Amino acid sequence: MKNIVLAFCSLFLITTSTTAKTAVYKEEAQVITCTDITLYGTLLVPADVKSSSLAIIIAGSGPTDRNGNNPYMANDHLKKLAQAISKEGIASFRYDKRSIGESKSDKINETNLRFTDYVSDVKAIIEHFRKDKRFTKIILVGHSEGSTIGALASTAADAYVSIAGPGRKADDILKEQLKAYPAIYDDAVKIMDSLNKDYAVQKVPPTLMSVFRPSVQPYIKSWFKINPIDAVHALTIPILVLQGTSDLQVGVKDAELLAAANKNARLTMIPKMNHIFVEINGDEQANKDSYTNASLPIAPLLSNAIVQFIKTL
Structure with missing residues (x-):
């Protein structure tokens, strides 16, 4: 499928905002x-x-758009990151993944979606920009689940950056996270174990339908088969692993596992940074509140680390 996607992809460019005399970057749709x-x-x-x-920025899981927002929370963390690195002389491209945001299409049936589709999309994007003489190197910057997508697609890139990327298989992380919800934990584990054995689960409890509905199970099966450690280990390019110490969703342990998987990997911890790149000086509630506050800036150390890494390539 990868070769088919690459062979038939074409890119159309529309310039949208380039006139401001004080602009430090141009924006193109x-x-x-x-x-x-x-x-x-x-x-x-x-x-x-x-x-x-x-830098091609890859969003995390769920209905997260190119800016880092979804129907439940808006904070623009990916948009802010793109702007921060572009102000430092590095171009950035962020996009709505298939079936998300502006890329949503009635032609795509959820039942047919597989994790590798996201990887093929990124490789198609890389293939186009290889032909654009403005860009000397292509770096994939993946956030959360986007980190795993980026690792798998980075065989076609010049460097790879993981931000809050999982260092374990998705089902292991989900099981750990669901321990905080004992009322649904046992049912969820049974479903995940069945999916791992390639069995479909038709009877899903209402409380778990949004996560494990039958139409999304083929995708989940394909997702559970991916081991981020194997993907990172296979890379032969420079790697930067970034992790915030105040992340409630992905822990320091995962970053350490990713970095240890490849001798070319550099690990950098960002003090107090949470999952959406905000420095947290308060308690857990303050951390959660930041997810819906688009006025908060991202941690300067994050964009600085990415810029320095790319400029040394």
Whole structure:
């Protein structure tokens, strides 16, 4: 499928905002048309720079759009990251994954979605930008689940950055997270164990239907088969693993596992940074509240670490 997607992908460029005299980057809307899906994204290109590296930012799980927002919470963490690194002379491209945001399509049936589809999409994006003479190197920057997607697609990239990426298989992490919900834990584990054995589960409790509905189970099966450690271990390019110490969703342990998987990996911890890149100086509730506060800045150490890493390539 990968080769089919790459062979039939084409990119159409529309410049949307380049006129401000004080602008440090230009913003261009991108439409990537493939055989089965059209992806929409935003390219930021440093102003007055003839060539630069390009960071392709990959969003995390669920209905998260190119800016890092979803129907339940808006904080613009990916948009802020893209702007921060583009201000430092590095181009960035962020996009709505298939069936998300502007890339949502009635042509895509959830039952047919597989984890590798996301990987193929990223490789198609890389293939296009390889032909764009403005960009000297391509770096994949994956956040959360996007980290795993990025690791699998980075065989076609020049470098790889993981932010809050899982260092264990998805089912292991889900089981750990669900321990906080004893009322549904046993049922959830039974379903996950069945899916791991490649069995479909038709009778799903109402409380778990949003997560394990039958139509999404084929995707979950494909997701559970992926081991991030194996994906990172296979890479032969420079790797930067970034992890916030105040992350409630992905812990330091995962970052350490990822970094240990490859001799080319560099591990950097960002003090007090949470899962959406915000520095937290309060308690757990303050951490959770930040998820719906788009006015909060991202941690400067995060963008600085990425910029320094890319500029040394």
